[in-house]
Amino acid sequence: MDTKTLCLGALTFGDASGYEIKKCLEDSIGHFLEVSYAAIYPALADLHKQGLVHCQEVRQRTRPDKKMYRLTPAGRQAFAAALLQSQGRHKIRSEFLALVFFAEFLPASHLQRIVDERLTEFDQFVQLAEEWLAGEGLNAQPGARFAAGYGLAVFRAARDYVRENRHLLDEAATAVAAREA
Amino acid sequence: MDTKTLCLGALTFGDASGYEIKKCLEDSIGHFLEVSYAAIYPALADLHKQGLVHCQEVRQRTRPDKKMYRLTPAGRQAFAAALLQSQGRHKIRSEFLALVFFAEFLPASHLQRIVDERLTEFDQFVQLAEEWLAGEGLNAQPGARFAAGYGLAVFRAARDYVRENRHLLDEAATAVAAREA
């Protein structure tokens, strides 16, 4: 599932510029998959070369000009084919857990600050997901609802675990303080 | 938290070769952070150039020769400094959820096969983590136990959610079947 495929996917919701594609992906699956402009713009240029999207420049008075992209029939086919090709892997890259794993090498205050940041993030996501599922989500596709529900369940579990067990990390830091004294 | 830092971290457990470092990291935080040989070997070469690790070639009769690396005092300091520098972000790149999000474009059978694979992976992790926490984990550092407990909580939540809600995805696929008929 490379950036090209994600762009094609975003365009199944309707025509969009690179900027709008980024917003679309962020708002939908942004919590599970990051996309950056540095990946999107070259991807769109490639897709255009391959004839998978149509591109039209739009002059705007009140905003900078933009390039609107539209899926071609070939693009729609290529998207379906790419989805079938994807293995559907679920990867996590957590520097947070790496830091926690090496807790013995960090000052307690630093560690707790990092924990607080993660907790804030988890809380925010839980709230957003709850609101979405109770509001707009009611009209969304089943796949989108499933994904949001998954996120809610997992982030809730993460939040609760961290809240209830963060005190264990004080022991880790204490161990180092004692060692260094 | 780049590969160099992870290598230094692995070496705080004792001297090791690149191959052994990979195993060490896989066995400890492998479920939250992937590392590949293609990243490790150049990282070790760099660390050696910078004087952060000491390197000695070891000739072996029954196995291929290996290069054993050891943390230098400068390396230990650099590790602590790099940890302090790390923001501790928690990123997820889930093609699984992306596929689910675009469920309407996939055949039901394909989708359910992908769900089965994820479920198997979640189950395996839950079992591994339970065993580790009840066994070796009892002697591990608090940080390592916290990380394992976090993984257990989150993967359990993921497993339970997917088990109880996978039927929602049949609706998605049915919608497409109806549309295409």
Place this chain on the structure above:
DNA sequence: GTAGATATATGTCAGTGTGATATATAAACC
């Protein structure tokens, strides 16, 4: 016994993605 898989061990390479930076306009805010 021998064929094939698995484990040990190190490395490269093309392609892809990230984070930072650059540029420019307009609206909203204080």
Place this chain on the structure above:
DNA sequence: GGTTTATATATCACACTGACATATATCTAC
């Protein structure tokens, strides 16, 4: 009047991934 936020596109150095290449030894199944 100045700062921040939003719109809009793009490039660059660097890091990482997945696939491949190479070599030896052990373990398993027939």
